[in-house]
Amino acid sequence: MAEKELRAVVLRLRHSLSSCCxxxxxxxxxxxxxxxxxxxxxxxxxxxxxSEPENEEARKNAVELLLEIQSFLVSSSTPNQAVVDALSFxxxxxxxxxxxxxxxxLEIADSIIDWFVGRCNPRDMISILSEALDSLSTSSDPxxxxxxxxxxxxxxxxxxxxxxxxxxxxxxxxxxxxxxVSVELADRDAERVLLFNIALAMADSICVVSTKLxxxxxxxxxxxxxxxxxxxxxxxxxxxxxxxxxxxxxxSEICKLLPRCGLTYLGLxxxxxxDAKISIVTKGKKVIPCLGPRILLLLWxxxxxxxxxxxxEIAEQAGENMSALKDKLQHNQxxxxxxxxxxxxxxxxxxxxxxxKRHTVEFLLGITNGSFTPNCHNDExxxxxxxxxxxxxxxAQAITxxxxxxxxxxxxxxxxxxxxxxxxxxxxxxxxxSTHVLADTPIPExxxxxxxxxxxSDSSSISMTAILLDLVRGELxxxxxxxxxxxxxxxxxxxxGSPTESAWTxxxxxxxxxxxxxxxxxQPSFPEHGEAVxxxxxxxRFVLMKELAGKTNKTGVLFRKNLLRACNEWLVPLRTIVSSxxxxxxxxxxxxxxxxxxxxxxxxxxxxxxxxxxxxNPDSP
Numbered sequence: 245m246a247e248k249e250l251r252a253v254v255l256r257l258r259h260s261l262s263s264c265c266x267x268x269x270x271x272x273x274x275x276x277x278x279x280x281x282x283x284x285x286x287x288x289x290x291x292x293x294x295s296e297p298e299n300e301e302a303r304k305n306a307v308e309l310l311l312e313i314q315s316f317l318v319s320s321s322t323p324n325q326a327v328v329d330a331l332s333f334x335x336x337x338x339x340x341x342x343x344x345x346x347x348x349x350l351e352i353a354d355s356i357i358d359w360f361v362g363r364c365n366p367r368d369m370i371s372i373l374s375e376a377l378d379s380l381s382t383s384s385d386p387x388x389x390x391x392x393x394x395x396x397x398x399x400x401x402x403x404x405x406x407x408x409x410x411x412x413x414x415x416x417x418x419x420x421x422x423x424x425v426s427v428e429l430a431d432r433d434a435e436r437v438l439l440f441n442i443a444l445a446m447a448d449s450i451c452v453v454s455t456k457l458x459x460x461x462x463x464x465x466x467x468x469x470x471x472x473x474x475x476x477x478x479x480x481x482x483x484x485x486x487x488x489x490x491x492x493x494x495x496s497e498i499c500k501l502l503p504r505c506g507l508t509y510l511g512l513x514x515x516x517x518x519d520a521k522i523s524i525v526t527k528g529k530k531v532i533p534c535l536g537p538r539i540l541l542l543l544w545x546x547x548x549x550x551x552x553x554x555x556x557e558i559a560e561q562a563g564e565n566m567s568a569l570k571d572k573l574q575h576n577q578x579x580x581x582x583x584x585x586x587x588x589x590x591x592x593x594x595x596x597x598x599x600x601k602r603h604t605v606e607f608l609l610g611i612t613n614g615s616f617t618p619n620c621h622n623d624e625x626x627x628x629x630x631x632x633x634x635x636x637x638x639x640a641q642a643i644t645x646x647x648x649x650x651x652x653x654x655x656x657x658x659x660x661x662x663x664x665x666x667x668x669x670x671x672x673x674x675x676x677x678s679t680h681v682l683a684d685t686p687i688p689e690x691x692x693x694x695x696x697x698x699x700x701s702d703s704s705s706i707s708m709t710a711i712l713l714d715l716v717r718g719e720l721x722x723x724x725x726x727x728x729x730x731x732x733x734x735x736x737x738x739x740x741g742s743p744t745e746s747a748w749t750x751x752x753x754x755x756x757x758x759x760x761x762x763x764x765x766x767q768p769s770f771p772e773h774g775e776a777v778x779x780x781x782x783x784x785r786f787v788l789m790k791e792l793a794g795k796t797n798k799t800g801v802l803f804r805k806n807l808l809r810a811c812n813e814w815l816v817p818l819r820t821i822v823s824s825x826x827x828x829x830x831x832x833x834x835x836x837x838x839x840x841x842x843x844x845x846x847x848x849x850x851x852x853x854x855x856x857x858x859x860x861n862p863d864s865p
Contacts (some may be wrong), residue, residue, distance in 0.1 A: 250305050253289070254312055257376055257515055259669060260285060263315050268330045279334050286338040293345045300708055301324040306345045310352040313339065317359055325363075332360045332369065336392065338378035343388045350390060356397040364400040370410050372416045373399065376501070389421050390439055397446035400453060407457060408464045409685055415472050426483035433484070437494055440480060444497050447473050451504050452821035456635045467521040469504030470714075474518075476543035477551070482595045492558065495551050502548065508628055510572060513549045514582040516541065528834065550590065550600060553607045573611040577630075584613060585635025591642035593602045598655065605658045612665040640666040709759065710775035716755060717783045720748065720790070750800040753810075756784045760814040767817055770825050774839045777818070781846040788853050793830070802857065810856045819847060 260282045267275040280575055286309075293299075293306040313335065342349040363368055373396045377389055403410055425439050431720055447469050455466040466636065477498050484491045502508075513518025537733045552559035552566050558565045575581045590604045643663045650656050759780035762768060767778050784801075791801050800806055822840055825831065 245354045250308060253305070254308065256285070257309060257312055258316070261313070264331065266326050268327045275330065281720075282333040283338050286335075286482050286588050290338070290341040290345070293342065296348075299344075303346045303349070306342050307348050307352065310339060310342055310356070311350055314352055314356055317356065327579050328360070329368070332364050334552060336360055336372060336395065337379065340376065340391045341388050342764065343391050345861060354390040354394055357391050358398065361395050361399045366399050366404075367441050368404070370396065370403075370414055374414050377417050377421050384849050385588050389425070390435075390442060391416065393421070393442040393446065395438060397442060397449050400449050401448065403453070407450070408461050408468065409455055410466060411468055411614055414446075416470065418446065419472070419475055422479050426479050436483065440494055441497065442617060443476055443503070444473070445499055447476075451501065464524055467524040468504050469501070470507050470521050471518075471525065473501050473505065473513075474507075474548060475541070475544045477761070478596075481547040481551070482593075482597070492555060495555075496561045498560050499548070499551065499558050502562045507548075509549045509552055509559075509562065509566075509569050510579070512545050512588055513573070515542070515545070515586055518545050518658075531571060542586075543593060546586050546590050546604070547596070549604050550607060551632050552782060553610070554603050570607075570610050573612075574613070578646065580611060581632045581636060581669060584608065584639050585632060588635060588642045591639065591646055596721045600649060600654060601650070602652070602655050605646070605655065607644075608662045608665070609658065612662075612669070632698065636666065636670050640670065650799035668715055670712065672734040712780035713755065713759070713776070713783050716752070716779070720786065748796075748798040750797050750798075752783070752787055753801060753806065756780045757814065759786075767821055770821070771835075771839050774843065778846065781843065781850055784814075785846055785853065787848050788850070792853075792857070800835075804858065804861070807854050809860050811851065811858070813848060815854065816849050819851065822847065 260278070264275070264278045264282055266272075267278050273803055275608075279550045289309055293302045296302050335853065339353040339356045343353045343800050357373075364372075373392050377392050377396070385760075396418070400407070400410070400414075409644065422443055424441065452467060454469070477495065480491070480494055480498070484494070506521070507517050511676050518541070549569075550563075552562060552569075554767055556566065572582050587604055587608055590601060593601075640663060643666060646659045647656050647663065691854060732767065759773070759776045770777075787799050787801050791797055791799060797803065799809075822844055826836055826840055826844075828836075
């Protein structure tokens with residue numbers, strides 16, 4: 245644009261501004277059209293400047309036009325309030341689109357929007373800026389949102405009442421912008437970090453305001469800001485690698501706000517703080533009007549804790565001690581269950597990077613390391629343990645997805661160890677009598693739950709099925725095999741007890757059958773069922789050998805009908821499948837041998853034991 249053309253554009257801008265002012269002051273009908281024409285004119289200039297980012301002259305001319313608008317607004321002939329209010333509907337959004345042209349344009353755009361913030365009704369400006377942000381998040385470069393977010397941050401300080409109501413209007417708009425920013429500005433880290441910092445400044449301003457309000461509204465506002473910054477934390481985690489230089493300072497700033505919003509790492513990882521904040525904001529409703537469904541909000545909670553695990557500096561900013569937190573979870577059984585259940589949100593997330601999942605696996609291994617001293621809340625019995633089972637099982641299933649899809653071998657290895665530990669806690673919940681939790685849960689009910697877990701396992705959960713069966717075998721090994729009973733309730737050693745006090749029941753065979761003869765029909769297939777089949781065979785062989793050695797039959801495994809069923813319906817058909825799989829020329833011989841040789845070894849031993857017992861006791865019932 246030549247000097248002469250620039251002068252012409254400046255003159256046109258002056259004329260357009262002047263015409264708008266006169267029309268507004270005169271109450272003329274064409275005012276709306278003139279304002280739209282002004283906005284369209286400015287949009288054409290900003291689009292021309294941004295389409296040529298390397299054009300120095302275009303950037304210079306954009307600065308000149310913004311200065312012209314600024315000069316018009318602050319001149320001695322300052323327009324009256326009606327004019328200011330009318331222009332506020334168009335100019336803030338229009339000038340914000342120049343923000344991406346240059347730093348100087350961003351500075352002037354900030355100044356112009358700040359001018360409107362200081363002269364318009366604060367509640368009106370929140371609506372105006374929110375609408376402008378909403379349109380930018382869907383139709384323009386989200387990088388232009390910086391001056392609008394800055395203005396929104398400043399205007400909250402000026403509100404005199406209904407702070408919570410106004411914040412609920414602005415928060416979803418800001419989050420939508422940040423979600424777009426996370427994707428659209430992936431290659432513009434400086435702008436992305438700037439916008440996240442401005443959003444945090446807004447949260448900080450609102451927290452400051454909340455300290456000056458009465459207790460009720462203060463609590464509502466702080467709760468809303470707590471949920472808001474948790475979502476910012478998750479967006480940062482999803483979009484900026486943890487090793488990037490600008491990430492740690494940004495996350496540290498977020499963590500500084502956590503205690504001001506009444507959030508602790510323990511409360512986050514066990515969900516208690518989140519439930520409390522959601523309850524305050526929603527007043528008992530399942531959907532948070534300004535944040536969305538509760539279940540989606542929970543997806544954003546755990547990253548805040550994982551960042552504390554990544555960096556002690558970040559944990560300190562949140563006023564937390566990670567060693568103390570891990571020790572607490574190690575020695576409080578219920579809180580450990582709650583924490584493991586919350587980790588499913590990270591393992592199942594499709595947007596969080598592998599790096600965050602790697603640190604989450606490390607955290608899980610850290611809180612499940614070593615021996616545990618069960619300790620429930622205040623040593624009070626918990627009457628319903630079933631509430632923990634779905635989340636523990638979901639975590640174990642989510643870990644299997646990490647094992648299957650992670651590109652990193654170390655992460656896969658650590659995830660498998662995490663899967664074993666998560667499965668152990670599932671079994672602990674089902675079977676442990678040393679805690680207050682399941683002291684009154686009969687063995688049959690525990691087996692029912694195990695059956696449901698195995699039956700409902702999809703192909704991604706086969707590893708967990710194998711681990712659960714191995715844990716059952718381990719539990720049986722630890723338990724002293726009951727001697728043959730001489731009187732009901734009294735064994736030969738004189739020990740009193742009910743049959744439900746032992747895991748050695750015929751229900752064990754039902755668990756074996758679930759794998760070796762799946763309830764949906766057919767036979768187990770390889771390679772997907774290999775681990776589960778081996779675990780089921782090992783469990784069956786262990787029970788069979790123990791009952792033979794102890795001359796007992798608590799599981800019914802030695803009944804002739806059960807031996808025949810095992811031989812004809814489980815073992816012999818499985819031998820046929822194993823043989824055909826090994827003989828199939830389309831299969832890799834080394835891969836098949838590595839998978840099936842251990843199965844074949846245990847399988848043939850089981851068949852041998854069954855046939856020997858059938859031959860030795862042809863007349864047994």
